[in-house]
Amino acid sequence: IKLxxxxxxxxxxxxKEAIEAGASILGENYVQEAQKKIEEIGRLVAWHFIGHxxxxxxxxxxxxxxxxxxxxxxxxxxxxxxxxxxxxxxxKGLIEVNLSGEATKFGTEEERALDIxxxxxxxxxxxxEGLMTMPPYFESPEMSRPYxxxxxxxxxxxxxxxxPLKELSMGMSNDFEIAIExxxxxx
Numbered sequence: 001i002k003l004x005x006x007x008x009x010x011x012x013x014x015x016k017e018a019i020e021a022g023a024s025i026l027g028e029n030y031v032q033e034a035q036k037k038i039e040e041i042g043r044l045v046a047w048h049f050i051g052h053x054x055x056x057x058x059x060x061x062x063x064x065x066x067x068x069x070x071x072x073x074x075x076x077x078x079x080x081x082x083x084x085x086x087x088x089x090x091x092k093g094l095i096e097v098n099l100s101g102e103a104t105k106f107g108t109e110e111e112r113a114l115d116i117x118x119x120x121x122x123x124x125x126x127x128x129e130g131l132m133t134m135p136p137y138f139e140s141p142e143m144s145r146p147y148x149x150x151x152x153x154x155x156x157x158x159x160x161x162x163x164p165l166k167e168l169s170m171g172m173s174n175d176f177e178i179a180i181e182x183x184x185x186x187x
Contacts, residue, residue, distance in 0.1 A: 002186050004048055004069075004169070008033065012040045019045055025186075031057045031064065038064055048186075050132075052106040055079045059086075067092040069132045069169050069186075072108045074119040077126060084125035091125060094132040094169050097154065099147045105134060110154060117163045130167025130185070131155050141175035148182035155183075 005023040007015050008030065015026065015037065028034035029051030038047055046066040053061055053068060055076050061068060062083040071077050071093045084091040095116050098107030108116060113131065120128040131154060135147035148170050155165050171179025171187035179187055 001180055001184060004050065004186050006050065007037065008051070012037055015041060027069070028065075031060045034064055035060065059083045062087050062089070062091050065091075067094070067129070069094045070096040070106065071116070071120075072096045072098075072106055074116050077116060077120050077123070081120075081123040081126035089125065090127050092127050092129050093120075094130050094167060095120075095128070096132045097151060099133050099150050100136050102136060107133065110150070113154060114158060114161075117158050117165075118161075121163055128163070128165065130165045130169065131158075132169035132186075134170070134172075135175075137174070141178050144171075144175040145178050145182065148179050148184070152183040 002025055004025045004027040005018050007026040008028055025046045025048055027048045027050040048067045048069055049061055049065040050069045053070050058079040062080060080091055095113050096107035097110055097113045098105050099110060117128060120126060131151055133147055133151045135144045138144055151168060151170055155168055158165055167185045168183050169186035171184045176187040
């Protein structure tokens with residue numbers, strides 16, 4: 001289980017302290033903000049993009065990040081694959097699934113996630129590693145369990161269909177224990 005330390009809006013000095021304390025994966029929401037931090041801090045850690053990514057930022061994201069947690073359409077996946085090919089690298093990615101149906105959250109619907117995965121499975125420069133979700137915030141962490149269970153079951157269904165997924169990105173400070181119980185590999 002790998003910890004993604006969310007460093008959005010955190011200044012570089014504090015991020016360096018987190019790295020010294022053992023943080024090895026940093027999660028950023030904004031391409032521009034991350035670019036400045038990556039230039040200052042360097043590649044001492046893995047940089048993961050965890051925010052909503054627009055297709056027009058794909059070329060920058062491919063250069064900056066080691067993994068994209070928020071692929072929510074086949075169009076975005078195709079653009080990332082194309083940009084990764086141009087950069088002569090293989091980008092790792094996760095499909096973000098909006099299991100809560102909240103309008104304030106990004107991600108694809110559960111039904112479309114399988115179609116996106118089928119479309120991505122033969123990409124040469126974008127490696128589909130798994131799935132990601134963010135449930136609504138609950139005071140009681142146990143209330144998050146159905147969302148994490150559903151994402152794990154979706155992953156298992158995709159694996160049965162021959163889509164080789166290994167990662168589940170789910171769980172935050174308030175409910176990571178529940179996410180881990182349900183199979184999280186990134187929290």
